[in-house]
Amino acid sequence: MKTLPITLFGIYCSLLSNVSLATDAWREAIPADFPTVERLFSNGKCEFTFPAVYLFDTRTAHWLSAEEAKTAFPHLKTLFESQQCEMPYSAQQLAELLNLNWPAEPGLTVLFFEPPTGMLEVLFQPGSSSRKHYDEKQALVAQLNTLPRYRILTPMTGFKSSF
DSSP states (O other): OOOOOHHHHHHHHHHHHTOOOOOSOEEEEOOSOHHHHHHHHHHTTSOOOSSEEEEEETTTTEEOOHHHHHHHOGGGTTTBOOSOOOOOOOHHHHHHHHTOOOOSSOSEEEEEEOSOTTOHHHHSOTTSHHHHHHHHHHHHHGGGTTSOEEEEOOOOTTOOOOO
16 A cells, blocks of 8 residues: 655645635536546546545646545545546646636645536435435535535536446
């Protein structure tokens, strides 16, 4: 198991303490279509899953690994996806692909990939274990309210079923 140097933790804690944009408000980002988001993840050598929470540092154009996110937020370690993505995107490229505008103050930003538009009730039926998991993830991500947060609402446009 790879361990991260303590200095990485110190750097991210420092970044977090300097965030001047503390808000409880969510921003919404609506990518052009489903294949755009699928390509975003496949180009990063990982799979588009939802709901999923990732951290992106707009200052360094770094998509944090699950281990880095868990180190920065140990009390929320169950929130972050375990897959390792190697996102090859600059902050500008990612903003264009997801159709969002980054905050004026660079730093850590939350990207919460929701179920595709119109699919929440279908995929996460009320009362189901999958819905309970979704609701728990929502409650955990709400604790990241000192960071700018984007709810990524992927449209079903262009979706091709494999059934």
